[in-house]
Amino acid sequence: MPGKIYLIPNSLGNSDPDTYLPAxxxxxxxxxxxxxxxxxxxxxxxxxxVDHDVVIDDIRFFELNKHTDPSVVTSFxxxxxxxxxxxxxxxxxxxxxxxxxxxxxxxxxxxxxxxxPLTGPSSIFLxxxxxxxxxxxxxxxxxxxxxxxxxxxxxRTLEKKALEQDETQIFIETPYRNNSMMEEVCKTxxxxxxxxxxxxxxxxxxxxRTLPVSEWKKKKPNLHKRPAVFLIGKxx
Numbered sequence: 688m689p690g691k692i693y694l695i696p697n698s699l700g701n702s703d704p705d706t707y708l709p710a711x712x713x714x715x716x717x718x719x720x721x722x723x724x725x726x727x728x729x730x731x732x733x734x735x736x737v738d739h740d741v742v743i744d745d746i747r748f749f750e751l752n753k754h755t756d757p758s759v760v761t762s763f764x765x766x767x768x769x770x771x772x773x774x775x776x777x778x779x780x781x782x783x784x785x786x787x788x789x790x791x792x793x794x795x796x797x798x799x800x801x802x803x804p805l806t807g808p809s810s811i812f813l814x815x816x817x818x819x820x821x822x823x824x825x826x827x828x829x830x831x832x833x834x835x836x837x838x839x840x841x842x843r844t845l846e847k848k849a850l851e852q853d854e855t856q857i858f859i860e861t862p863y864r865n866n867s868m869m870e871e872v873c874k875t876x877x878x879x880x881x882x883x884x885x886x887x888x889x890x891x892x893x894x895x896r897t898l899p900v901s902e903w904k905k906k907k908p909n910l911h912k913r914p915a916v917f918l919i920g921k922x923x
Contacts, residue, residue, distance in 0.1 A: 690772040692764075692795050693719065694782040696807015697733055699914065700890035704737045707808050707889060715805070717741045721766045721773040723749045723791055730776050751775075751787050760791060767800055779914065781809040785829060785859065810916050811857055814885035817895040818855070820920030825855035833864075835871070842875045842919075849919045850880065856919040865910035872917065873907065876900045883918035886910055 695716055698704065704713065717738040724730035727748045734741050749763040767773050775782040775791060781804070782788035795802050815822055826848070831841045845856035860868040865886075872882060878901035885895040886908070894908065897918075 688770055689800055690767040690770050691801045691803050692767055692792070693772065693774045694788070694792070694802065694804045695722075695774045695776045696781050696805055696809075697776055697779050698736075699779050699808050699810050699813075699888050700892075702808075702889045708737065709806065712805050712807075713737050716774060719772055719774040720745060721747050721749070721771055723751050723763050723773065723775045723788065725750070725752045725776070725778045725787065729778060733776065751791060753787065755787075757790075761794055763791060764795060764798060764800065767795070768798070779810070781807060784809055784811060785827070808889050810859075810885070810888050810914065813888050814883065814895065814916035814918060815855065815857060817885060818883035818918050818920070819897050820855040820881060820883060820918055821853050821923075822855070824853060825857060828856060828858040830860065831858055831868075838868075838871055839875050842872055845919050846876050846880055850877075850921045853921055858917050860915070860917070862910075862912045862914055865913060865915050866907075868917065869903070869907050869910055872919070873900055873904050876919065878904075879922070881920045881922060883920070884908065884910070884915060885918070886913045886915040888914070888916070 693715060722730060727750055731743050775788045777786040777788055783792050792802055811827055815825060832838045848854050849856045878899060880900050881897055882900050882903055883897040887893050
C-alpha cells in the first residue's frame with residue numbers, strides 16, 4: 688500500500704507550537720522520516736521547536752523552492768509509492784497556499800496518492816476571519832506587480848471588484864516592501880473603501896485593524912519587515 692502525504696502547518700512567526708498544534712499532530716510530524724521543505728535549515732529548527740528529542744539525522748529532506756529543478760520533483764514521491772509516509776512543510780502557515788508545495792500535491796493526485804491536510808494557521812484565512820469583511824465571497828490575489836504603474840492599476844482593479852461585487856480582495860507583499868504597498872493603497876483607493884491590515888499574526892506583536900482608507904491616511908503603521916496580509920472590501 689502507498690504511504691500518505693501530510694501537509695504540515697508551520698508557525699507564522701516565533702510562536703510556541705503548543706499554541707497552534709494539537710498533541711496528536713505533533714506526534715505525527717515528528718514520526719515522519721521523509722520531509723519536503725522549502726528550506727532545510729528552517730525546517731530543522733521548526734522540528735526541534737515541536738519536539739526537542741526529535742533525531743534530525745534520521746530524517747531525509749527534499750528541498751522544494753523556486754530554485755528546484757522541476758524535473759526532480761516527481762522523485763520526491765518515490766518513498767510514498769514504496770509505502771512510506773511523507774510530510775510537506777512550507778516556510779510559514781499551510782503548505783500549498785501561496786506556496787510551492789502545491790506542485791507536489793498536484794503530482795500526488797495525478798498518481799492517486801492520498802493527501803492529508805493537517806489543522807494549523809493560515810495567515811490568509813486568519814486575516815479574513817478577523818477583518819469583518821465579506822467572508823462569503825473573497826479572492827486571494829497573491830503578490831501584486833512590483834512596477835508602480837502596474838501596481839496602481841492592479842489596486843484599482845481590486846478595489847472595483849470589492850466595491851461592485853462585494854468580493855473581498857486579499858493580497859500580500861514581500862515584508863520589506865510593505866510600507867510602500869501601504870502608501871500605494873492609500874494613495875490609490877477611495878477614502879471610504881475599507882482596508883484591513885493583518886500583521887504578525889499569532890505572535891505577541893499581532894495587529895489586525897479594519898478602517899476606511901481615509902483613516903489609514905492619518906496614521907499608517909510601520910510594517911517594514913513584518914509579515915502582513917492586506918484586504919480591500921466595502922462597508923456592509
